[in-house]
Amino acid sequence: MPRIIMHIDMNSYFASVEQQANPFLRGRSVGVCSYLSPGGCIIASSAEAKARGIKTGCRADKARILDPDVVLLENEPAKYRSTTEKIFAILKSYSGTIEPYSIDEAFIDLTGWVSDYAKAACLAREIQSRIKDEVGEWLNCSIGISWTKFLAKFAGDIAPKKGVLTIDSNEKLVEVLRDRPLCDAWGINVRTEARLNILGIKDLLDLRNFREDKIRHSLGRYGQYLWSNVNGIEISQVSDGSPAPKSIGHSYCLPKKTTDKKYLSQVLYKLCEKTGRRLRGNGLEASSMHIGWSYIRDGGYFRSFKTKEKLFTTEEIFRHANQVLEKTQLIMPVRMLAVSVGTLLPVTSQLSLFEDYISKKELSLAIDKINDKYREYTVVRGQMFNTGDMARDRIGFRKIG
Ligand SMILES: [Mg+2]
Known part of the structure; x- marks a missing residue:
C-alpha cells in the first residue's frame, strides 16, 4: 500500500x-x-x-x-x-x-x-x-x-x-508536471533552473523523463535528488551520521580597502546573514563567535568570545560582531573581514520563558525560505543602514568558509 x-x-x-x-x-x-x-x-x-x-x-x-x-x-x-x-x-x-x-x-x-x-x-x-x-x-x-x-x-x-x-497515480503526476515551470518545484531556484535548461530540460515533465545516469553525471547527487522527486521516489531524510560542523563562518576580501566603519559594518552584516543562514539551515545554534579582519599589511585583529545567549538569528550574530568593530580602532585600511560562530548544538525547541525569542527564530526561518526560493537578500532583516540597498547591490560574495 x-x-x-x-x-x-x-x-x-x-x-x-x-x-x-x-x-x-x-x-x-x-x-x-x-x-x-x-x-x-x-x-x-x-x-x-x-x-x-x-x-x-x-x-x-x-x-x-x-x-x-x-x-x-x-x-x-x-x-x-x-x-x-x-x-x-x-x-x-x-x-x-x-x-x-x-x-x-x-x-x-x-x-x-x-x-x-x-x-x-x-x-x-x-x-x-x-x-x-x-x-x-x-x-x-x-x-x-x-x-x-x-x-x-x-x-x-x-x-x-x-x-x-x-x-x-503516475498518470495524474505526468499530467500535472507537463508544461509546469521548473521553478514551481520545491528545491529548484532560478540558478538550478538555468543549469537544467542547459541540459535541454524546459519543464518538470522533461526532468522526470530525463535519463537518470545523465542527470547524475551533470548535476551530481543534487540532480539525482531532483529527478527522484519528480519520479515519485522518496528520498528519506535520514541523518547520514556525518558529524555536525564545529564552526560555520564566512570571510570576504574587500574590493575597496578602507577604514570606513559604515561600509565595513555593511559588509559585516552580509557575512552575518550568510553565516546565520547556514547555521539555521543546519538546525543549529551557537554560543561562541569569532570576528576578525586583516589590514592591508602586517596582520590584523582577531577576537573570539563566548556569548551569554544562544545565537540563532542574523541580528544576534551581527550585534555581537558589530560591537567589536565599533569598539576597536582601525589602525590602517582593512582588506578582509571574517565572521564565524562556534560551540554548535542542535537548536533547542522546548518552550522557554522567552517565547517571543522562539517566535523570532521562526520568523528567521520563514525569511530564509523566501530567500532560498528567490535569491539572496530578497528580504533583508530590517533597515540596518541608512544607505539603503547600497551594500546589497554592490557587494558580490563568494563562499569560502
Ligand atoms: Mg503559506
Missing part, C-alpha cells in the same frame, strides 16, 4: 492572521513587513495586495506606489505563533506523525489513518473547515496529498488557493 502524505500550507498566512485579528483589515490590501521603514520588505501580503502586484520581497515604499491604500504592518511573531499552535493542535487529532515544516506549513503522515486517497481528500476538506470554525474564519489553506513528501508539497503548491489537490 502506498504511503498517504498530506501537506498543509496556510494562504497569505501572516496577512490573514492580521485580517483575522482586525476585521477592518478584511478585504483590504495588507502587507506585513520585516520592518516598517521605506526599505523594509513585505514578508506576506494579503490576497487583495497580491492582486495589486504586491508580492513577497517587495519593498515597502514600492508597495505604496503599487497601491496607495495598502495597509503596512510590522510583523508580530507572537501572534502568528499562537495561531499556528491552534492549527497544529487540530492536525494532531488526525495522525500520530506531524512534521511542522515552518510556521505555516506541516506534513502529516496519514498512512494507516485513512484507507485511501479519496478519504484523505475528505479529511483535507474537514481540516479546512475546522480551521475556519475553530481558529478563524479568515484563515484559508491549500492542501496537497500524495505518496511522497515532495509530491504532497508540490500538490499543495500548485493547488488553487483554499483548494485540495491529490496526486494519486
Whole structure:
C-alpha cells in the first residue's frame, strides 16, 4: 500500500492572521513587513495586495506606489505563533506523525489513518473547515496529498488557493508536471533552473523523463535528488551520521580597502546573514563567535568570545560582531573581514520563558525560505543602514568558509 502524505500550507498566512485579528483589515490590501521603514520588505501580503502586484520581497515604499491604500504592518511573531499552535493542535487529532515544516506549513503522515486517497481528500476538506470554525474564519489553506513528501508539497503548491489537490497515480503526476515551470518545484531556484535548461530540460515533465545516469553525471547527487522527486521516489531524510560542523563562518576580501566603519559594518552584516543562514539551515545554534579582519599589511585583529545567549538569528550574530568593530580602532585600511560562530548544538525547541525569542527564530526561518526560493537578500532583516540597498547591490560574495 502506498504511503498517504498530506501537506498543509496556510494562504497569505501572516496577512490573514492580521485580517483575522482586525476585521477592518478584511478585504483590504495588507502587507506585513520585516520592518516598517521605506526599505523594509513585505514578508506576506494579503490576497487583495497580491492582486495589486504586491508580492513577497517587495519593498515597502514600492508597495505604496503599487497601491496607495495598502495597509503596512510590522510583523508580530507572537501572534502568528499562537495561531499556528491552534492549527497544529487540530492536525494532531488526525495522525500520530506531524512534521511542522515552518510556521505555516506541516506534513502529516496519514498512512494507516485513512484507507485511501479519496478519504484523505475528505479529511483535507474537514481540516479546512475546522480551521475556519475553530481558529478563524479568515484563515484559508491549500492542501496537497500524495505518496511522497515532495509530491504532497508540490500538490499543495500548485493547488488553487483554499483548494485540495491529490496526486494519486503516475498518470495524474505526468499530467500535472507537463508544461509546469521548473521553478514551481520545491528545491529548484532560478540558478538550478538555468543549469537544467542547459541540459535541454524546459519543464518538470522533461526532468522526470530525463535519463537518470545523465542527470547524475551533470548535476551530481543534487540532480539525482531532483529527478527522484519528480519520479515519485522518496528520498528519506535520514541523518547520514556525518558529524555536525564545529564552526560555520564566512570571510570576504574587500574590493575597496578602507577604514570606513559604515561600509565595513555593511559588509559585516552580509557575512552575518550568510553565516546565520547556514547555521539555521543546519538546525543549529551557537554560543561562541569569532570576528576578525586583516589590514592591508602586517596582520590584523582577531577576537573570539563566548556569548551569554544562544545565537540563532542574523541580528544576534551581527550585534555581537558589530560591537567589536565599533569598539576597536582601525589602525590602517582593512582588506578582509571574517565572521564565524562556534560551540554548535542542535537548536533547542522546548518552550522557554522567552517565547517571543522562539517566535523570532521562526520568523528567521520563514525569511530564509523566501530567500532560498528567490535569491539572496530578497528580504533583508530590517533597515540596518541608512544607505539603503547600497551594500546589497554592490557587494558580490563568494563562499569560502
Ligand atoms: Mg503559506
